[in-house]
Amino acid sequence: MGKSIEGRDGEGLTHMTIAVRIIVLILAIATTIVCVLRLYLRKFVIKRFGLDDWLVLCALIGVDLFSALAYIITYYGLGQELQNVSVDDLAVFLTLEYASQCAYLVIAAAVKTSLLVFIMRLFPTRFIHVAGKSLLLFIAAFTISGTLALVFQCRPVQAAYDKTIPDASCYPTETSYAILMMQGVIMFVLDVMILVLPMRPIWQLQMPLKKRLLVIGLLCIGFTACVAALVRFSTLKFTNDTTNFTYSASTSLIWMEVEFNFGLMSGSLSSLRKLFKVHAQFSSADASQGESSQFTNLEPPRSRHSRLKGGITKKTEIVRVYETSESQEHIAPMNGLGETTKTTNAYEVRANSTNL
Structure with missing residues (x-):
């Protein structure tokens, strides 16, 4: 031995x-x-x-x-x-x-x-x-x-x-x-x-x-x-x-x-x-950088205001989802605006707009 x-x-x-x-x-x-x-x-x-x-x-x-x-x-x-x-x-x-x-x-x-x-x-x-x-x-x-x-x-x-x-x-x-x-x-x-x-x-x-x-x-x-x-x-x-x-x-x-x-x-x-x-x-997001710069910055959801004709303010809210659960993810728009959707995609960028 x-x-x-x-x-x-x-x-x-x-x-x-x-x-x-x-x-x-x-x-x-x-x-x-x-x-x-x-x-x-x-x-x-x-x-x-x-x-x-x-x-x-x-x-x-x-x-x-x-x-x-x-x-x-x-x-x-x-x-x-x-x-x-x-x-x-x-x-x-x-x-x-x-x-x-x-x-x-x-x-x-x-x-x-x-x-x-x-x-x-x-x-x-x-x-x-x-x-x-x-x-x-x-x-x-x-x-x-x-x-x-x-x-x-x-x-x-x-x-x-x-x-x-x-x-x-x-x-x-x-x-x-x-x-x-x-x-x-x-x-x-x-x-x-x-x-x-x-x-x-x-x-x-x-x-x-x-x-x-x-x-x-x-x-x-x-x-x-x-x-x-x-x-x-x-x-x-x-x-x-x-x-x-x-x-x-x-x-x-x-x-x-x-x-x-x-x-x-x-x-x-x-x-x-x-x-x-x-x-x-x-990788896809990196490749398309520059084509739509408003979606490339990895930052928390934010609101943008722009003045339209007739004094109407347009508010665009961008909601980013960087991950999902293993089954389903409910993506809820901010402040109750927009619609609720279901998705299985990770890292989704979504924009919801409301005219006030």
Whole structure:
């Protein structure tokens, strides 16, 4: 066990080990980029950093730490035949595999909580809030109880990963398999419920059909996480595998990675539309500078008075909107003048005129 991590690849890599590393790296990089862009948008462009953003940050840290664990464990036998794994490496493998089992519900709960709070902020209706809070309470209670059941699966606790401890008492393999399967089924059902929750409010938005379908499509990326959780059921048989579990556990870990990363990305991708829209519209405004100078100064709404024939004063009020909410924005003219409109555009310049 004295070898460095870098020196372990000299002993030979299997195709499964390489596949795990590639998938883990791609998913971790993609998720980090998407979430960082979303957080940048909220903090520096929209300048509204809410609770859901903090939860996304916490979930991102948790998912990336899990990805690091998944990558490191490949240096200690994951994806290899059990007979080719040394005793020292196997001891480390069992410790990391135990940690990944105990962390599953915690990471999954962090991802689901961030998505739920995001949906509750977008659609502040009574139904969404009641359903969202109910799901949050269930997730919290289930995560705590389920994690404790895995942490204390052996007596003493160390016997879960240290097979040299004599007179240890652990769950039968059938019980461990049943617990993991039950947790996976419940998490799958929660994924479906969370993703279905905002579909009706999105469909009722006053926006073009194409945009509604786009928003639904972006959120439906989370269904990939549901599929991953579903496929993972068939991979949990590694808990009953006593002959080659270092190899069979790799597929379960891959689907856990897919579930976590796609679940986290699904709530952030819909926000990135606004980032590119704002950038494009700011660029367009800069390109047209000079053509209509009355709209180029970024300053608070103001009134202009001009004298018309017959002593009638014309008052022009310019209303600027630099951002919108995630669903709809009501642009109200100043002092009750003009008309009220609905828009989904960010950075809109609008002029309302009234003759007095």
